Amino acid sequence: MLDVETINTYYGLSHILFDVSLKVKSGQVVCLLGRNGAGKTTTLKSILGLTPPKMGRIRFKGEEIAGEQPFRLVRKGIGYVPDDRRIFADLTVGENLEIAAKKAAGREDWDEEKVYKLFPTLKGFASRRGGFLSGGEQKMLAIGRALMGNPEFLLLDEPTEGLAPALVRSLGETITRLKEAGLTVLLAEQNVKFTLKLSDYGYIIDNGRICYQGTVKELMEDDDVRKTCGI
Ligand SMILES: Nc1ncnc2c1ncn2[C@@H]1O[C@H](COP(=O)(O)OP(=O)(O)O)[C@@H](O)[C@H]1O
């Protein structure tokens, strides 16, 4: 579904990503692990066109998308949950979901009720303003909002960051359910234990370079690699 081939991304003159390549097959959950500052967010932003790579190729469902505008990529079926959540603080939970709604061609749509079924906590807060939710609730809302756009492929940036352990567990169940519903996911995380339980395949990024890739089994067994890659 997604094929990232040797991308190089810069912030101004700072070279951040060095020949990053990764693949995500349809129906998989693939993780991108790495310590703080390793380049996870920049990789996701490069895919979505928020920080377009200077060199390299990105193909989504066979089509070249490097340098495309983010809104076009969202229309093509890519959903994005940023690490800073970026929900609308002044809109209610319900309004935050409604404005993100986008019909999917030929597929069953997400709607508010389905999001509330996935996150029952949010249902009680439907008319509460986003800014009054806790960090964990805002995360759920950010994921719910991305789902309202009916993506085929979801970029999830550090969803467990700052969440209490019980919420991390329920988030894990949520991602598993989304996968069962057919969603393909690229998950950027620092939380190795959480991530490996959910993923089919993993990449480790360090200093802007992919330093390891393998199946979850290989990643679990290889403590040395994890140590040298800093996670
Ligand atoms: N807007 C920016 N301008 C300049 N440098 C940035 C910017 N955002 C991130 N960086 C740098 O890019 C590197 C990778 O950051 P990032 O992709 O956010 O890492 P991660 O998500 O893995 O924590 C870091 O060295 C960070 O300091």
Ligand SMILES: [Mg+2]
């Ligand atoms: Mg990040």
